[in-house]
Amino acid sequence: MVSVRSIVDRVGPTLLHAVSIPESSPAVADVVIAEPGAGTQVAAGDLVLGVAVADVDGAATLIRHSAERRAAAVLLKPPFTARPAVRRCAVTAGIGLVEVRGATAWAQLVWLLRTVLDAAIDSTDDKDGEDRDDTGERGSGDLFRLADAVASVVDAPVTIEDTNSRVLAYSARQDLTDPARVSTIMGRRIPDDVLAKFRSRGVFRELSRGRQTIFVPAQRDGTLPRLIVPIRMGGELLGSMWAVVAGPVPDERAAAFADTAPVVALHLLRRRAHADARRRASADLLRALLEGKVGPRKAIAELELTDEPHRVVVIGTPGGDGPDDEGLRLALLERISQGIGRRPVVTELGGLLYAIVPEGSGPGSWAGLRAALAQGPEPGRAGSPNLAAGSAVPLVELARSRKEAEEALDLLRAGLLPGHVGSYDEVWTALVLHRAATAAGAAHVAELGPLERLRTHDRENRTEYVATLYEWLRFPGDPRAAARALRIHPNTFRYRMRRLLDLARLDLDDPDVRLALITQLVTLRWS
Incomplete structure (x- = not known):
């Protein structure tokens, strides 16, 4: 049973947006293209692509026709x-x-929808016939074979990279390249110094x-020439292909190299759809674990956690729910998801990110995560996200670590x-002061004695006697x-003390x- 919502989520917002999906929508069974006239054969559960729709009346007719045959959804382009x-x-x-x-090509969309539908059905049946590389990514074997095919088109060794210059796949014959490419293959990413050279150009x-x-x-x-082709789909840059060439490439061969980009784009979208589905599954399971709805044994098995002590880390953006904060949360989610086991152990609850x-001290540990985020542009500047960790505890006590982190x-x-x-x-000293202040605040202790007189004087005369005391x-x-x-002179401090004692x-x-x-x-400062 694969829902319309699931298919839309797996393909992603680059290509699809759900305008309206009824709760009783039937499960998706197939993808069909609506041809002109009455020849379109629509069956129950079909995703109907309105390729030939030319006006509003035609769109409405197709919708009614599809609904009568219990189709799952109709897909149309703007307007x-x-x-x-x-x-x-x-x-x-x-x-x-x-x-x-x-900007989406219908033919590409049909291929992608059918691929995603097949993969969704396979995962529902707990089958997995796809290749994986050493990182466990689905479809990676296909991507490596595709890199070999692209390399034969351009007659040069090729890498396929994402928008962060990480190597997703590479072709054979990399031994015929230069040290920069060898370092790229070894590190699965373009080295920073090489990246800077290409960026400067x-x-x-x-x-x-x-x-x-x-x-x-x-x-x-000594860096050899490069012929680079962007990989795009629906107007979005998904990555690029880099060929190490001997010199200028003939126009015909360069054009053939560029013509392979749409096919690679489909594979990258397919790969991203699988990764997004796994991330959502991990996030759902982590959310259930933090809420105490599943036990640690299931988490260890499915989230690939070890039985060593873990910390709950919580991250809050400055504003909370604005579009800028949402974008920052997504960027942080991407960064945190890297290096913590094979699957990201991150989720979102109430506008906060939890991991x-x-x-320990490895790349996926609290120390490693803290160091990685400290190197980025966000921490240390105004409006930075706040990052807090609870104590290191056994998995059965994660609820306590979550409360501490919060x-x-x-x-x-x-x-x-x-x-x-x-x-x-x-931060135990701050916690002691804060808890003591919270309890004392509930008892209104700050209102007792002569301190209230100083507070009133500060409010009415803009003095700072309470801070001085x-x-x-x-x-x-x-x-x-x-x-x-x-941040005052000692003589000024002594004068203030004499004045407040007189008051x-x-x-x-x-x-x-x-x-x-x-x-x-302390109650006034910390509560």
Whole structure:
């Protein structure tokens, strides 16, 4: 049983967008193309592609015809999917309506839909006839064979890379290349120094502009020429193909190389659909584990976790639910998903990202994740996401680690801790003060005694006597350190202390008075 929603999700928003899908929509069985006239044979469960639809009336007729035969959904391109009459017709007929992005080729979409449908049926039946490489990616064997086929077209060794310059597949004959390509194959990614050279020559700018082919001449350091072809689908850049050539390539051969891009694009979309499906399954299972709905034994088996202690890591973006925050969460999700086992152990709950990472120092551990994110552009600047980890615990106690991580995150978000990263066992002093302040705040302790007089004076006269008293108590007998904390001159600090003592008449020689004031001021600062 494969639903319309599942097919749309697997293909992804690059090509498809669900306009309306009724809850009672039948399972998808096949893909058919609606030909002009009444010759279209539509059966129950079909995805009907409105290839020949020319107007709103034609779209409505196809929708009604498909609904009568219990088809699963009708797929149309803009502008028809935006027309209210077409949308009303689909809702009234009780059939799904899916928008196909305008730049998508129908023939490619048919191939991709049938591939995704076959894969979905296979996974439902718990079958897996596809090749995997050493990373466990589905379809990788096909991609390597495709790289060999593309290499024969251009008569040069080829790599297929994603938009982050990671090598997804490569052809044979890589021994005939240069050290830069060898390093790329060994590291499964273009090295940073080589990447910088190509970037300085404007290669990636040209890729983003949609050039059909890009030729990069030989470089002084011995790097051989490259012929590069962008891989696009539906207007989105999915990756690129890089051929190491001896020199300028004849126009006919370069064009043939470029003509292979749509086929590679279909394979990349298929690969991404499988990866997205696995990521969603992992995320759902992790969500259930964090909520206590499944046991650790199932998590160990399906999330490929070990039985060593793990931490729950929670990440919060500054605003929470805005489009910028959503984009930042997705970017972080992609970064966190790399290097934590074979499958990403990451999910989203209530606008926060959660990950389970093992204790230790490897690339997938808390220390490794912390170091990796610290190297990126987000941490350390204004508006950075906050990253907090709970204690390292056995898998059966992950609920406790989650609560600890959330408590530490609250302190980071409130600005009560320096920086944007912290772990529960590192911030115990802040946690003690915060919990004590929370309890004391509920008892209204800050309203007792002469402190309220200083607070009122500060509000009415824009003075900072309460802050001055707080730093005096934090640095007893060290006015210079207290002045530095306030960023004022020590003489200014001493003057403020004399003035506030005149106002409040506090006996700071009494240790109980000092303890009471500390309790009140901590309550104000940390609650």
